[in-house]
Amino acid sequence: MTRIEIPEAPDRAWCEAMDRADPLAPLRDRFDLPEGMIYLDGNSLGAMPKDASAKAQDVVTREWGTDLIKSWNSAGWFDLPVRLGDKLAPLIGAGAGEVIVCDSTSQNLFKVLSAAVAMRPDRNVLILEGSNFPTNNYIAEGVAAATGGRFSVRLCEKDEIAGAIDADTIAVAITHVHYKTGHVHDMAAITARAQAAGALAIWDLCHSAGAMPVDLNGCNADFAVGCTYKYLNGGPGSPAFLFVAKRHQGQAHQPVTGWWGHAAPFAFEPGYRPQTGLRQFLIGTQPILSMTLVETGLDIHLSADMAEIRSKSMALTDLFIRLVEQRCAGHGFTLASPRDAAARGSQVSFAHADGYPIMRALIAAGVIGDFRAPDTVRFGFAPLYVGYVDVWEAVERLAAIMNGGVWRQPEHQAREAVT
C-alpha cells in the first residue's frame, strides 16, 4: 500500500492534482450525489449507486410484479443471503460459505453472542468496549439476562481489553473501528490474545467493511457481524452480514430457530433440525427489495482495489486534519481521533463545545457530517466518492462558518433530533 504524504501547507491546486491522479476517481461516477453537496457521512448512510434506481425498478416491477412467487427460485431470492455473503466475503478476508447477508446488525450480534456463550459453558465473562456504539452492549446485556445471568458483561476501554482477558472469558466482542473516535483495534493481536486464553474473538465491522482492508481469516477471527448501509452503500437499513468461521459451522448454534435455519426448510418437518452449515444462522424470510440493492454497492467495491481505498482514505483524513488545524486554528477544535492514520478508520472526529450548532451550520452550507453527543463533530471519508478537492472545499466552508460566527445564528442553535 502506498502511503501518500500530505504537504505542510496543502492548497487547492495540490488537491486538484491529487484528484486527477486518483486511480479511484472513475468510480465516483457510479454514485449519484446532489450537485454541490460534500457528503462526509458515508459512515452513517452510504451514497446511492446510480444502478440502484434501475435495480429497484426491476425487482419491483419484474421480479415481484410479473414473476411473483416464481422469483423465489427464478430470481434466486432464497439464495440471496448466501450469494451476497459470498460476494462480500473477499472484502473482509472471509472465504466462500462463511458470510451471509441477513437481518440487522443487532440481531446478528444477538445470534453470534448467544452461540459463543453456548460454546464456552464453563466461563462467565463477556468483554466489550464500554464506549462502543451502545447497541452492542445492550444486546450483550440482553443475552446475559436471557441466560438467567449465567455470565456477566464486562465493559473495558481500549487499552484495558487485552489485560482483562483471562480463563473466565467467554469472548471479546469488539467493534473494529470505533464509531465515534474512529480508533482501530488490532484485530490480529486481540484475537490471538483471546484465543490463547481459550476465549473467542467476535468482531463488529460496521465501520470498517468496505472502508479498509479487513482480514478475518488472516487474524483467525471466530465470528463477525457488520452492516452494509455505511461504506458498502447498500441503502437505508439494508440487511446486515454475519461471519462464522468454517471451523465453527455445525458446532455453533443460535437460538432463534426459524425455518430458514432448518436442515430441510421445505420438508416442513414437525421438529427443528439445524442446518449444519452457515445457514443455521438464518431465521426467516428476508426483506428482498432492501436485500437486492446490497448487490449494487458490492459490485462497485469489487471493482476497486482495497489497498488503494485504504491509501486514499488515510490521505483524505490526514489532509482534513491538517487543513482544519491550520485554517480553523484558534476556533476551539480538538482532534478526537487518533493522529496516526494507521490507528484510524476512514473518519475524523473533532471535539468542540459548540459542536452541535457548528454541524448544523455546516450542513446548511452543504457539507454533511454528523454530531455525536456531547461534543463531537464527526466526518466520514468514503474513498469511492469523496475526493481531495471535496476535503479542501469542506474546510473552506467550515473556516468561513467559524470566522464569520455563522454557527451563532439562532437557526443553527435550535435543537432537533439528530441522526
Place this chain on the structure above:
Amino acid sequence: MTRIEIPEAPDRAWCEAMDRADPLAPLRDRFDLPEGMIYLDGNSLGAMPKDASAKAQDVVTREWGTDLIKSWNSAGWFDLPVRLGDKLAPLIGAGAGEVIVCDSTSQNLFKVLSAAVAMRPDRNVLILEGSNFPTNNYIAEGVAAATGGRFSVRLCEKDEIAGAIDADTIAVAITHVHYKTGHVHDMAAITARAQAAGALAIWDLCHSAGAMPVDLNGCNADFAVGCTYKYLNGGPGSPAFLFVAKRHQGQAHQPVTGWWGHAAPFAFEPGYRPQTGLRQFLIGTQPILSMTLVETGLDIHLSADMAEIRSKSMALTDLFIRLVEQRCAGHGFTLASPRDAAARGSQVSFAHADGYPIMRALIAAGVIGDFRAPDTVRFGFAPLYVGYVDVWEAVERLAAIMNGGVWRQPEHQAREAVT
C-alpha cells in the same frame, strides 16, 4: 355482512354478472398482474400495487439518493414501524400504539413468546398447533432451549387445544387461519379459555390479516404477529408486524435488547433501559426500502370495506369448491379445507395423489396456486384482485388439464424446489 349464495350450477354468465356487481371490483385496477395470469397465490406473495413502482423510485432516488441521512427525520424513517403499525391496526382490531411493523414474523414470534414465558414464571407448558406452519413450532423450541428447558412445548391438533389448557399453561400460540387447510380457529373462544386458566393468548395472523375481519381487542388477545407480504401486498419479504395489548406494554419485555428498544435511543447511554411502550419490541435499524412499500398495500386495504372483503372471499371460495367438485368430478380431488365458508380463511386446498404435477401443469396454463407436500394443491383468493370469472377460468383450465391428462406429461412430473 352479506352472505352471497352460489347457484347449484354456476356458469360463466353468472360469474360475469357477479363481477359487474362487485363493489370491490374497482380496486382490481390498483394492482398490476401479468396479462392472462390468474393469480391464486396471494396467500404466499400478494400482487404488486401499481403505486409500488413509483414509491420505490421515490424512496431510492429522492429519500436515499438526494436527502440521504436527513431522511431519517424528514422522510420519517425512524417512525415508520410505529406509523405503519397504526395504519395496519384497524385491519386487525387493534388500537393506535398497539402495532409495530418490523423484522420478520419468526423474529417477532421469538420476541412475543419470550415475553410471554417471562410473564408466567410459575408455569411450564406452551401450546401450539402441531400441524401449524413449522417455523412457529421451531421458534417455540428455540425459546424453550434458550431458557434451559424451563418449559416444554406441547403440540396439539385443532380440537385438542381447548382441552389441553390448564394451570400449567403459559400461553397458547396459534395461527388464526391454518396455512395448509385454511381452517379458522375461534379466536374469541380460545382466548377466553386461555385467560380463564390464567394463560396468555398469542395469535399469528399471517393468513388472516387483510383477508378477513380480525378483532384482536374484541377478543382480548394478548399478543399477535403476522406478515405483510401475503394478503397485505407489502412486497417480497416485507417486514412483519407485532401486536402487544396496551395492558401489557411496560410489563412485557423481549430479550433482543437493541438500541431501537431503548428508552432514549439517541442518548447513547451505557446501559440498556427499556422503552415502556410498544417500542421495546424494536431491535435495530429496519430495511427502509422494503418497509416503505408496506404502505402502498395498506392504503388499498384501507379504502376497502372489510365486511365486503370477507363476503366476497367466502363467495369466491364457495364457488371454487363447487366448480372443482362439479367439473373435475371423478378425477380424484378431495376437499382438504372446511366446507363451511365460515370455518375457512380465504383459501381452498384439495388433496390429490398427483398434486405436484397437476399444480405444475396448472401453473404452465397460467393459473398460479401452490403445492404443499405431500399431496395438497392450495389456492388463495385475494378478494381485492381476484374476480368471479377468474375462478371460473381457473377451473376451466384445471378441468382441461385433468380431462386431457396434461399433467402426465414429463415436463410436469419433474421435481424442482417448490416455494
